Amino acid sequence: MAEDEKIVLFGKGGIGKSTITSNLAVAYAQQGKKVLVVGCDPKHDTVVTLTKGHQIPTVLESPSFAGGKVDASSIVFKGVMGIDCVEAGGPEPGIGCAGRGISRMADMLRDAGILVEGKYDVTLFDVLGDVVCGGFAAPLRQGFAKKVVVITSEELMSLYAANNIARAVRNYASNGITLLGLVANMRDPEGDEGAVHRLAGLIGTQVLGFIKREPAVREAEYVKKTVMEHAPDSNFAKGLRILAQSLHDTRTETARVPTPLTDPEFHEISRLAFHGTREDIAQAVAEYTSLSGSGPQTDEKAELAEKPEFSDPAAGSAISGNGDKKQKETWTNPFSQAAVQAHGQTPERASEGHRRKNTIKADDGFNAKQWGASDQWRRFFCDTELQRNAGQGISVEAPYLHVQHSDIECHYATPDFKDGQMSYFNFPWATSSPKKESGMHGPSSGEGRGVLSGSNGHGTGDPSDGSGQGDSFEDGNWATVLGDLDVIQGGQHKLETALKRAAEKAKGSAGIVLYTTCVPTVIGDDAVDLARKYTEIAGVPVHYSNPAANEGIDMTVVVFKDARAKPEFLTIPRRAGSINLIGFPEGPETEEWVDLLRRVGIEVNARILPRIKIEDVRRFMAAEAHVFYPNKAYAHYYEKLFDGLTIRRLNPPAPYGLKLSQQWLFEVAGALGLKERAEKVWSEELEKVKDQWQAGISEAAGSRLAFVGEMSRLKGLSDGSHAWGWGIPMVPVLKEMGFSLDYLVYSEVEKHQKPSAREDNKHTLQWFQTPTELAQLLENGKFHAVYSEYFFDRRITSGGKNQFSLNYFKVGHTGAVKTLGRLLELCRWNFYRRYADFIKK
CATH class of the missing domain: 3.40.50.300 (P-loop containing nucleotide triphosphate hydrolases)
Known part of the structure; x- marks a missing residue:
């Protein structure tokens, strides 16, 4: 040994x-x-x-x-x-x-x-x-x-x-x-x-x-x-x-x-080569503090400033070894009043420096221009943010408590931490998730929805200091909300406080999910060891997840695989005419679509993603078929959760607009032998919405919508299976509704080398190369609204135009009518056209 x-x-x-x-x-x-x-x-x-x-x-x-x-x-x-x-x-x-x-x-x-x-x-x-x-x-x-x-x-x-x-x-x-x-x-x-x-x-x-x-x-x-x-x-x-x-x-x-000595104590006693006791040091610090205060130096202060030395420590002091090698020396005070004043001067700030090419002034305050990329001025699609945060819209309805250890910026970049929480992006799931039922539910990776410090992020961060809520919200989630001081001093104390509170409420739960992000990873907060520590204290597992460091686990996968491992998962009897809806967005339109399926004779056995309910997972294998929503952002979940299961997989196009909704319904019903019944029900439903739909199409014929981006990006608008499109084929749906479309396309090619700027008689294509050209197109265009995934995009409103995003698109036949109505209402709204000049200022 x-x-x-x-x-x-x-x-x-x-x-x-x-x-x-x-x-x-x-x-x-x-x-x-x-x-x-x-x-x-x-x-x-x-x-x-x-x-x-x-x-x-x-x-x-x-x-x-x-x-x-x-x-x-x-x-x-x-x-x-x-x-x-x-x-x-x-x-x-x-x-x-x-x-x-x-x-x-x-x-x-x-x-x-x-x-x-x-x-x-x-x-x-x-x-x-x-x-x-x-x-x-x-x-x-x-x-x-x-x-x-x-x-x-x-x-x-x-x-x-x-x-x-x-x-x-x-x-x-x-x-x-x-x-x-x-x-x-x-x-x-x-x-x-x-x-x-x-x-x-x-x-x-x-x-x-x-x-x-x-x-x-x-x-x-x-x-x-x-x-x-x-x-x-x-x-x-x-x-x-x-x-x-x-x-x-x-x-x-x-x-x-x-x-150890404090900094003032060290600097004061070092002037005397460390001769003196702690009492001497305390006196010297007090005297120097008085000396360096504002106001003229009195004779008494001047006398103290010239005090040459302190006495050596008395016999029996803590000094060990061979003691002083040299005789005591006389030290003069280097901190004259002039030196103190000079030392205390604040240096000028460095000049701002040059700005990157093709960027509009950063002090314009646009969200889209604060991220440092030289091409940010022409970005209207948030591909990276959408893909990065896809899991944020997923919730695991299982008895887990959640602790998020992160900085306040992560709350803004990541949506729906708390109902009404601001986000910089128009994420497609941010407004469609239903209000959570009471209980200990939370997102798949443990994203918290409580605040453990000042709600504005400027509190001391101590949950006991009264700077904010300081305790959990009703759904059993905590967030540490790290600030600048936490980055400098470490955020471990906040994390331990959050875990302690979660541990106190852990009885009866399946565990605690600890989710950390970039900042605590960089500053070295030891979340892994705390997870181990509080697993013992709480008596339930503490699952650690840190996507920033490629560490940890995904609770969506954990919960589903735990259920799959149970023998009864595969032995549950099949229910004829039932399906599992996988990946379908939440919202009232989806509920209406489920009601239509029930009239056809199709029962929805379980709905998996964006919510994972334990009861749905347990009866998952009772369905006759899986129906997948074509969203590449969920592709890795589809593979991890469902590969190898002996149930038929159906992959119809996403049901947006009337044409694709009909195609989806007939394809699913046909696979279950219910197509004839589906055709009858669909005919009845179309009759209900026919007049409203036709009136909307007629009005849309005089309305225009615009998209901005590179040609390769805009071509993908017709294929909703792209991850950034969230499964929504926007261009085919908008054309079915009768809208005219304008494409503002960025190109580095000179104007005389660009192809024709017109697509057909109804839809146009126009080019731009600089921020000024883009601003002119946005201001002078005949379109009523422009697509952007940034929250309140001032590039658009400054041009007097309205803004739309993925959130406007809803599934099913009733969702199609609502989408058309919402877009028409947006096109009628003239607020930004009226006040564009004020917005520019």
């Missing part, structure tokens, strides 16, 4: 952590110990002297990094003397959050069994210590290591970093983390060792040793070896052997929780 010592080395960048870490590894290996070295620095240079100067592939480069089973051989590499080496790696400088990479690496090491107890005698973590954020603190936060050593020097900024790292250790002391002490890698052979001892005493720790500069260190680096191999008899090598033994022998039980 290995001894299993896990030690983390922190310190300011460039202080010598990697050099000391690699030499400690060899020192332990020379003692016959099995050693693992984990480099947690984005520069990925920790183990380079252990691998003879060759950088090893990083965890970030591993195929397993994005998800899936972790292959240890792709992240662990052998170094000298059998030392196992791992490098986390990191993003390009200035891009992304390297701390997230450290967190992900820690998860992978755990999942691969690399950090299991007893696998190694000694594990050394070399961690960048300039910024101890949630990611870089992963070895502490996740409890992988119990011993912490801070590499520092006599230089002030290095000591400042050491004090900050002591704060991190204190924050994670409840995990059993212990600060063993400081190791001073001296820059100056004559440097003040006493300053290191005095700081150690002030923050409640000790100095483990001093390392002096020595030529052997530089020589070893050039030959790509450790000093332990290159110069084993050097003072450096001898000192590292002593340090290695000291780290191994020091028991965590004997160390104290550190007492």
Whole structure:
């Protein structure tokens, strides 16, 4: 059984952590110990002297990094003397959050069994210590290591970093983390060792040793070896052997929780080379605060500002080791009143910089122009957002509680978090979902509908601070709503509060779904471990889902597959003349369509997607046939849920407009031997709507609708099976209703090279190449409304035109009449034509 010592080395960048870490590894290996070295620095240079100067592939480069089973051989590499080496790696400088990479690496090491107890005698973590954020603190936060050593020097900024790292250790002391002490890698052979001892005493720790500069260190680096191999008899090598033994022998039980200084305390006492007690520091901070206040400096303040020094600590203070090496010096105050004023000046903001080509001014305030893409000004279809959020319209009506851990922007980009919640997009499902019944229902991936902080996103985020609702809504959902401070400081406390509240209400539920998004992933919030923790606390499973990191599960699939796994799922008796409707949109028009089917003699056995009801899933196999709605956004659900089931599959066109509705009905009824009955019922229904339909067609003959986009995009409007079309063949339906259509087509080709600008006598095609040309077409066009998937598209209203979207289209024969009526009403409305000049302003 290995001894299993896990030690983390922190310190300011460039202080010598990697050099000391690699030499400690060899020192332990020379003692016959099995050693693992984990480099947690984005520069990925920790183990380079252990691998003879060759950088090893990083965890970030591993195929397993994005998800899936972790292959240890792709992240662990052998170094000298059998030392196992791992490098986390990191993003390009200035891009992304390297701390997230450290967190992900820690998860992978755990999942691969690399950090299991007893696998190694000694594990050394070399961690960048300039910024101890949630990611870089992963070895502490996740409890992988119990011993912490801070590499520092006599230089002030290095000591400042050491004090900050002591704060991190204190924050994670409840995990059993212990600060063993400081190791001073001296820059100056004559440097003040006493300053290191005095700081150690002030923050409640000790100095483990001093390392002096020595030529052997530089020589070893050039030959790509450790000093332990290159110069084993050097003072450096001898000192590292002593340090290695000291780290191994020091028991965590004997160390104290550190007492780091605040920033004002550190800066004040550092002016006096750390001479003084905490009482002296508190007095100095109070005096300096008074000094730097507004108003003229009084004689008393001036006298205090020139106070030369504080007394040394009394005998028996916390300073340990060899004490002061030098005599006490006199320090003058560098913070004169002029310096304070200069220091406090606010710098000018940088100039705004150039704007991208073909973009209208960003301060115009258009949603469509705030996303940074150079072609956003001509986008009217939200393909990516529609596809990304397709699952948001799906709800699993099962007894699950839901916790969403995300920022406020995700609520706006993702629809229907709460009835009436604003969205930037006109999603086709946002207004058609029926109001949820009371109970613990929620979306497929756990998207929350409650708010756990201020409803405007500007509260402190503490659910107890009164800044917002702070508790669940009736349907048993919570959302953390992360703000800027949460991104900087971490959102873990909010997530744990939400999970705690969900756990308190979990009795009788099937589980809790924890859904996280991009921001908590980047800032390193440890949702995976909290999911494990609260699975035990709540007594029900906590399912973790994170599409942003390709992790987690889809509750739609979980619920359906759980039902499929039960023996009774396949043994339920078949019901002749019954069908399952799969993927059909919710709404009163669908209910009317179901009533028509019942008159034909077709019973709807179950409806799956966009809602999943447990009772529908249980009786699913009783149907004679599945009828699929042709929506490519649901294609992966169709494959995962229904492949392999021994029921006939029908794929008629989506029933929009009267022609396609009739085709759908006759095709389905014919498959069940009920076509003759369907023809009779359809004739009766047409008679009811005939006059209204014909009157609408007559009026539509004088109305025009427009679409804007590239030619390849506009051609797809006739095929509703495209994912972005949500199964709705808009152009055939609109032409059946009698509307004239105008196509405004973007092209980079010069005007004289473009084809004819007219399609036929009723439908026109016009070209544009610049934002100005598009604005002119929108303003001067004869059409009444323009299609856009952006919510309140000011490009359209500024041109005096109305806006329509997928939400206008409804299924079935009654839905066709309603669609026609709604579009005609829109064409009659002249509000934007009347007030376009005001909207432009």
